[in-house]
Amino acid sequence: MRIDIITVLPELLQSPFEASILKRAIEKGLVEVHTHNLRDYSTNNYKQIDDYQFGGGAGMVMMIEPIDKCISELKSERDYDEIIYMTPDGKTFNQYAANELSLKENIIILCGHYKGVDQRVRDHFITREISIGDFVLSGGELAAALVCDAVIRLIPGVLGNETSALTDSFQDNLLAPPIYTRPAEYKGWTVPEILTSGNTGKIEEWREDQAYKRTQERRPDLLE
Numbered sequence: 001m002r003i004d005i006i007t008v009l010p011e012l013l014q015s016p017f018e019a020s021i022l023k024r025a026i027e028k029g030l031v032e033v034h035t036h037n038l039r040d041y042s043t044n045n046y047k048q049i050d051d052y053q054f055g056g057g058a059g060m061v062m063m064i065e066p067i068d069k070c071i072s073e074l075k076s077e078r079d080y081d082e083i084i085y086m087t088p089d090g091k092t093f094n095q096y097a098a099n100e101l102s103l104k105e106n107i108i109i110l111c112g113h114y115k116g117v118d119q120r121v122r123d124h125f126i127t128r129e130i131s132i133g134d135f136v137l138s139g140g141e142l143a144a145a146l147v148c149d150a151v152i153r154l155i156p157g158v159l160g161n162e163t164s165a166l167t168d169s170f171q172d173n174l175l176a177p178p179i180y181t182r183p184a185e186y187k188g189w190t191v192p193e194i195l196t197s198g199n200t201g202k203i204e205e206w207r208e209d210q211a212y213k214r215t216q217e218r219r220p221d222l223l224e
């Protein structure tokens, strides 16, 4: 998989890819992540990429021309399955979308800034608009990093133990059950006996039951 991220703040998209699972996924060649500084595609000497809104109003708008130049250059090099725009008024991201995106070959992610992009960018280039929740970030970069993390860890071969993504919360619309590790007793607080019983069938049953109970308590909407 190849991910191209278009941003005015490429420095915000460095460290998430320089540690742990994402770093290893890149090293293994399972994913390539490239950032593109939108200012490099500015069409004037001031490296301008934003301008005042037509009709007036506070806040700058990202101009269509640099974005068109950047996307066109990328599209001249390869085909893209999706051109994603990170925006608080997009569709709320979830595990289903992460699964879908993990199956794509090449995607572009455009990070919004200021008031956002000229609507014509959204109308003519963007194939999917993603929000990471009902709150407003100062830019789309951290949201893009979060989406990349959720997607990349689902690419086959990225996680050491293939089954561990399958037992994540949300993977089958259930939250994950409680988990424990040694010691079996700490300050008098004990681990549920069933987990140390060695009875794998019963343990599996207990986990399913706990996952269901937890979901019912915390996220009944997932069961609807």
Ligand code: ADE
Residues within 6 Å of the ligand: 086, 087, 088, 112, 130, 131, 132, 133, 134, 135, 136, 137, 138, 139, 140, 143
């Ligand atoms: N940009 C600013 N806020 C955002 C959000 N909640 N989701 C995605 N992109 C954003």
